[in-house]
Amino acid sequence: MKKYIHIIFILFGFLLSNAQKLKTNKTKNQPNVLVFYVDDLRAELGCYGSKTAITPNIDKLASEGVMFNKAYVQQAICAPSRMSTLTGLRPETLGIYSIFTPLRKVHKDVVTMPQLFKENGYKTISLGKVYHHSFDDKESWTTQFEKDGNSYLKPENITLLEKLKKEGNKNLNGPAFEDADVEDEAYKDGRVAKNAIETLHKVKDDKFLMFVGLSKPHLPFSAPKKYWDLHNKNDFEVPSRGKPKDMYKLALTNWGELRGYYGIPAEGDLDDDLTKTLIQGYHACVSYIDAQVGKVMQTLEALDLRKSTMVIFMSDHGYKIGEYGAWNKHSNVEIDVRVPLIISRETKYESRLAGVTSDALVENVDIFSTLVDVCNLKGPKSDGKSLIPVLDNPKIKWDEIATSVYPRGNKIMGCTSTDGEWRYTEWRDAKTHEVIQAELYEHKNSLLSFVNLSGNLKYALVEKRMKSLLETQFPKNGKPFLQNDQPRKK
Template sequence: MKLKVILAALCAAVSLQAADRPNILLIVSEDNGQEIACYGDKNVKTPHIDSLAKDGMLFENGYVTQSVCSPSRGTIFTGLYPHQNGQIGLATHKYAMFKKWPTTYSVMQKAGYHTGLLGKTHVNPADAVEDFVDFRAIKNSNFAKKNLAAYAEKSAEFFKAAGEKPFFLTVNYPDAHHPLQNQVQGRPAKPLTPDQVGTIPYIGKANERMHEIVTAYYNCMMRLDDCIGELLVELEKSGKMENTIVIYIGDHGAQLPRGKIFATEAGMKVPYIVKWPKKVKAGVRSENLVSTIDLMPTFCDLAGVETPKDLPGKSLVPMITGQTKEWRKYLVCERNCDAINLYFPQRALRDERYKIIWSPLVAEGEKDRGAVDYITQSKWKKCSYTEEEMKALPDNLKKVYQTWLTPPEYQIYDLKNDEWEFHNLAGKPEVKDVEVRLKKALQAWMKETDDWAATPAKLKQLTDEHQSVRDATKGKFPKDGWKYLEYLHPEK
């Protein structure tokens, strides 16, 4: 009899614990940085995203691990840096993970969560994620931004299908990915015009054509905000808002000059907002250095399950709930392959004030192929300056863009006084000690995370493979897959 009572008590405790576990809603937008009103951008109104920040915690310093889609999402799914999991470039260009790692979906489904995914997966192999999704909808990228109401409608179906189980849902929106449309199917209702829009600081003063591009970008942000508002309405109508933690991030910066694919602040720094009713104090702005490597540990913590071994990130839960003020001293981002013609590995590390960018191929006389493509290829004209337009820029901007096009091996920036990296301080006497310290910290991180970029032989092997494939395929990708999966980390 006593045994039955004990078992009943244990079952009740487990049920109570399961009931207390929060639902998790992860909202991911495409190709946008912090160009949002609650981040101080006066060019645009984003009331729905602003409401998340007003009711939750906004991180001033939120980062992705690599500023292109597949590597960024690979980290969100696995909690590993791209150089660790293998997804170092776009899935559409046949880059892939070294193996089927544990993902947010496999872990959360095993933990008893009802799992859902709206929008693209965009990693290889896709089934490492897809096999653990209970509710799948809108599988395409939808860059045309058609039928955007479906995201909220399908989310409402998911909320209902979850029943009494806790849920884990990721909603991936297509804005502000190219093409940058001023209006699609009446969204936004009143598009901005160029005379209503100022500059984006990291681009600098724009010419007329670039200013029209920037205007279209802000209209994408208004359309994104509209869609997020519809999603939040459906969450509220489901009756599950109070026990749901909502996290909103961008997958990387905008596809604009010095943005997407680069190891710049404009490429790596994204909106990162957390709302958790009665758990996270409302209206808090944090300067802590947070990354998408922290999402997997956070989700495991929220679900009350063991975090996969050797993840480099940290659970946000103790920090966002005020249990600790301790956080990381350094944050690191990387750049690898992206697509074959954009191959230009870099590593970037920052502390609370200073940042270092290392470009290891510069010693071989290598220009940044990504920047070269941005300004010379016709397909990029809708997002960047051309060579001729760069020549017409003011002298101070010419120097900035020349550094972008032909970076030195090391760059050092004082982000407190130069947020968008206009003035490279590397080699300057006044930052000598800072430069030495950051180089040591970067080297320590590469050793700790087993980064192949720190091994000259492996870096050369990857560089040679890219050159060989580029020559053989005229800038496409290998039909039989990349060989780096066999030699960068053969132990995996």
């Protein structure tokens, strides 16, 4: 009898051990996911070679994973770009190109990233600005912190805003920058980091998908004074205000987003002093969000979650800080559609891949499929594809092109593509796909290019090849570009 009892105990121990191994393997095969999603951040970071950025925490993250040197968004504007990332569908698939239309106003049945992860047992957490519209897709989040305001803390700026409001200036913002001498949590991104840290403590024993949405360096360039003090305004150079020769007349915007701020002239270029102040403010905001990334990453380490968590650092689009005499995003130029992207994960290749840079052409629309693959889920149909092969071998030959779009009104669509060295853009009739004008720019050694080479016989073969590549994504006999945008509320 004792013999049988002993055998039963051995069998029970074996089953328990295997159950624990299965649980461990399941956890290992379904890691946590932490995404730092930053607003208006171009690749102005130390790890990307910037001589003016001070970003030690993001640089450290890059040293622990794969940094993508040629990552691109699908449209250089907040709402459509973020929807594309969170659905794995391009703006031309969703038919939403403006900031005024929430995803669920149009697409009730699209399966989003947080929705899929929540259905598969993950805690899904949204902190700060994730979607452009605060509570879009709210049922898909287990926990959601509303993005809050208070861009101004200085008494004189608060008084100014009250004065403008009394005068009936409803559409005018306050100053374009502020440097209050306050702690990090006084501004919203500091509170986002604080909420992220507190939430990590609560979900440390669960599987989680957490988005940490950092609003800076979006206008206004408001950050604690200590981050402004890291940068000397006189160390910055004023970019060339020259426009590319023979550029399409609607290729650049009038940067109205910046002109809506108090103290910014309604027309004409900015003077050099104001330009340098704004560039300093942009850099201060980048250093500020870098500090928030560092705090969250330290908590991840302290809770022993680092090895079981895939970390992604990304931006919703690039940005101009005076280049071409322009500001903000809202275009198809290289500096607006190229973004920083860093992915760090536990892998059998971990030591070999730490701090590796990949020149593979990748897109933000690929993130959804990548996470589905990493976490062993069954995902919906996607316009992107998993980047696991690139993460396993960053030098692998990958896509031939990355594409983006930007409309000009309802009748003209700008379709653009890059092969990593050349950018080719066609401005088309949105219904017929008739080409109104083409642009070809060389970007072998610079994010900027000042001559439209389309039609130049010397580059005829390059243009022919780039045109052919563009048409693989945007056929010349394709369907009209669907507009699902809702009218702007007046």
